[in-house]
Amino acid sequence: MGNVLIVAEQSGGHLKKASLHAIAAGQAIAARTGGKVHVAVLGKGIGAVATELASFGVTVHAADAAGLEHYLAETFTPVVVELAKGLGATFVGAAATAFGKDLVPRVAARLGAATATEVLGFGGSGAAVTFLRPMWAGNVLAEVDLATPVKAFTIRPTEFPVAPKGAGGEVKAAAVADPGPLPTRFVEFKEVKSARPELTEARIVVSGGRGTKGDFKELEGLADDLGAAVGATRAAVDAGWVQNDLQVGQTGKVVAPELYVAAGISGAIQHLAGMKGSKVIVAINKDPEAPIFQLADYGLVADLFKAVPELREKIRAGKGS
Amino acid sequence: MPLKILVTAKRVEDPESKIKVKPDGTGIVTDGVNYKMNPFDEIAVEEGLRLKEKHGGEVIVASIGTDRSMTEIRAALAMGADRGILVKHDGPLDPVVVSAILDKVLEKEKPDVVLLGKQSIDDDQNQVGQYLAERRGLGQATFASKVESLESEAEQKKQPGIVLSADGKSVRVVREVDGGLVTVDVNLPAVVTCDLRLNKPRFASLPGIMKAKKKPVEEIAAATLGADLAPKVVVKKLSEPPKRQGGFKVADVAELYAKLKGEAKVF
Ligand SMILES: Cc1cc2nc3c(=O)[nH]c(=O)nc-3n(C[C@H](O)[C@H](O)[C@H](O)COP(=O)(O)OP(=O)(O)OC[C@H]3O[C@@H](n4cnc5c(N)ncnc54)[C@H](O)[C@@H]3O)c2cc1C
Numbered sequence: 001m002g003n004v005l006i007v008a009e010q011s012g013g014h015l016k017k018a019s020l021h022a023i024a025a026g027q028a029i030a031a032r033t034g035g036k037v038h039v040a041v042l043g044k045g046i047g048a049v050a051t052e053l054a055s056f057g058v059t060v061h062a063a064d065a066a067g068l069e070h071y072l073a074e075t076f077t078p079v080v081v082e083l084a085k086g087l088g089a090t091f092v093g094a095a096a097t098a099f100g101k102d103l104v105p106r107v108a109a110r111l112g113a114a115t116a117t118e119v120l121g122f123g124g125s126g127a128a129v130t131f132l133r134p135m136w137a138g139n140v141l142a143e144v145d146l147a148t149p150v151k152a153f154t155i156r157p158t159e160f161p162v163a164p165k166g167a168g169g170e171v172k173a174a175a176v177a178d179p180g181p182l183p184t185r186f187v188e189f190k191e192v193k194s195a196r197p198e199l200t201e202a203r204i205v206v207s208g209g210r211g212t213k214g215d216f217k218e219l220e221g222l223a224d225d226l227g228a229a230v231g232a233t234r235a236a237v238d239a240g241w242v243q244n245d246l247q248v249g250q251t252g253k254v255v256a257p258e259l260y261v262a263a264g265i266s267g268a269i270q271h272l273a274g275m276k277g278s279k280v281i282v283a284i285n286k287d288p289e290a291p292i293f294q295l296a297d298y299g300l301v302a303d304l305f306k307a308v309p310e311l312r313e314k315i316r317a318g319k320g321s
Numbered sequence: 322m323p324l325k326i327l328v329t330a331k332r333v334e335d336p337e338s339k340i341k342v343k344p345d346g347t348g349i350v351t352d353g354v355n356y357k358m359n360p361f362d363e364i365a366v367e368e369g370l371r372l373k374e375k376h377g378g379e380v381i382v383a384s385i386g387t388d389r390s391m392t393e394i395r396a397a398l399a400m401g402a403d404r405g406i407l408v409k410h411d412g413p414l415d416p417v418v419v420s421a422i423l424d425k426v427l428e429k430e431k432p433d434v435v436l437l438g439k440q441s442i443d444d445d446q447n448q449v450g451q452y453l454a455e456r457r458g459l460g461q462a463t464f465a466s467k468v469e470s471l472e473s474e475a476e477q478k479k480q481p482g483i484v485l486s487a488d489g490k491s492v493r494v495v496r497e498v499d500g501g502l503v504t505v506d507v508n509l510p511a512v513v514t515c516d517l518r519l520n521k522p523r524f525a526s527l528p529g530i531m532k533a534k535k536k537p538v539e540e541i542a543a544a545t546l547g548a549d550l551a552p553k554v555v556v557k558k559l560s561e562p563p564k565r566q567g568g569f570k571v572a573d574v575a576e577l578y579a580k581l582k583g584e585a586k587v588f
């Protein structure tokens with residue numbers, strides 16, 4: 001009863017860490033429903049990923065097929081739906097990444113399920129699980145009930161721990177039926193590679209906004225001094241100063257690092273939605289009235305082009321001593 | 322090949338408004354809040370207009386809500402859309418219900434391309450396009466973007482980011498995903514949800530606003546469509562998230578460094 005199916009995400013045979021947070025969320029539900037956590041992983045050549053997933057003590061259903069090499073909602077949906085039906089899963093979820101947000105609603109539609117997006121936690125009591133999720137760019141916290149027999153969700157990875165390793169896991173092969181003629185075809189993936197840590201997984205994030213006027217050099221330098229990831233506001237991304245993938249906020253990435261440095265960022269609510277869960281927030285802005293200062297732990301009213309190089313010098317001097 | 326394009330436009334709270342929860346947690350305080358078209362839907366309308374300007378055809382704008390949503394339909398007509406459909410429903414709406422209604426609208430209108438926003442900025446669900454595509458068995462291209470930046474020459478020339486194939490049977494869409502951009506081809510009819518970097522929406526001109534008043538808008542009562550209108554995402558309670566304590570200022574870089582090292586111990 002109350003089985004949970006989590007769809008894990010992998011790319012080129014590498015497991016996405018967000019999936020481990022999704023498994024932890026699945027375990028939290030299963031603990032309440034008395035059900036079991038199953039994990040689906042789909043792709044081509046995913047044997048190692050499946051084995052890795054099984055080390056978290058879950059039953060892994062690996063759908064390994066040439067037709068699943070490049071993700072498409074149209075090819076992944078039938079596989080996940082058949083698994084969910086076969087397992088009697090009443091909860092189906094994934095991490096709220098671009099992959100999860102694209103796939104889960106389509107799967108849910110076929111299962112007649114309603115979906116909660118960007119889930120932060122669970123409410124209700126016993127097996128009657130409700131979902132806590134942000135609305136209005138995180139201005140509002142809502143408790144929602146999904147009034148369908150099967151309930152679908154995507155979880156915000158920063159709000160759940162990584163699933164613990166566990167015994168008893170196993171890998172089973174999942175059936176992949178011929179999906180027939182497809183309405184959608186994969187053409188190409190233009191990957192942006194970066195030597196810096198992944199934004200959502202970094203311990204420190206250094207972000208810049210319109211105040212950089214397009215010059216991210218010092219911020220990138222600071223990021224490298226600290227082993228940090230680089231982030232940005234929508235304004236900086238729209239201008240083409242940094243790649244899209246670095247946008248932090250309501251419609252970009254949600255991050256919660258130990259240290260978040262916001263330089264030349266005013267602190268619009270849509271940006272705050274993506275970083276206010278950070279442990280320590282530093283704001284560097286030349287306008288003392290900038291809203292970002294209201295939630296910064298350490299606010300510095302200064303020109304970033306002077307303050308950032310100075311800070312880098314201090315950090316380098318500190319490392320040397 | 323002329324295209325029949327259906328665009329959705331939801332009425333939402335202006336993203337600049339201050340949102341406060343009512344003390345009893347049943348909703349938000351609407352006093353003093355301005356309303357407008359969902360920003361992602363403005364991008365969808367713009368893309369629809371660009372496709373029409375390039376290929377000919379028609380742009381139909383659909384909104385589901387109360388009479389008040391007529392304002393958003395008129396806003397899209399003022400930008401240049403040809404006609405509107407207002408599906409009147411005075412009850413709670415969620416992506417399951419909205420997609421059930423749009424399913425019926427599509428059945429009737431049979432558009433070649435359906436353009437939606439990727440997410441409503443009130444409920445932030447990011448689901449309707451995906452639900453709609455599955456309900457109708459169509460291909461989906463969510464988070465449509467483009468390779469060129471919003472400052473590029475192609476954008477100045479108002480080129481559509483969505484490209485119709487030479488045989489007119491599919492569209493090529495660049496999708497913004499984690500780690501890069503994915504390109505897909507989707508057969509028509511196609512469902513596309515628009516992300517922020519697809520285009521910069523135009524402003525309505527004064528003549529556009531005048532003309533919009535005379536453009537036809539069909540009003541349909543949701544209950545007559547035969548769609549299941551029972552809410553499936555039921556909001557039980559709203560609350561304000563805990564406020565972050567902040568507001569401490571440091572005098573200079575030396576103090577900032579000392580605090581980060583001594584107090585926050587981040588390095
Ligand atoms: C639907 C929607 C979704 C959105 N989603 C997002 C999102 O996901 N993420 C996001 O970030 N935004 C998002 N936005 C945009 C958001 O509303 C703001 O417009 C944006 O965050 C502002 O970016 P900014 O702080 O870089 O620019 P600005 O608001 O222009 O602020 C620039 C700041 O830099 C300071 N400054 C200038 N020069 C210097 C200097 N030399 N040294 C120090 N400081 C300096 C200025 O004082 C100012 O405070 C969204 C908006 C909408 C409508």
Ligand SMILES: Nc1ncnc2c1ncn2[C@@H]1O[C@H](COP(=O)(O)O)[C@@H](O)[C@H]1O
Nearest residue numbers: 329331385437438440441446447448449
């Ligand atoms: N009531 C509505 N009327 C018209 N379009 C809507 C409505 N609700 C949602 N949509 C469309 O669906 C998109 C995604 O919404 P959502 O899944 O609610 O985040 C929005 O950007 C709109 O284009």
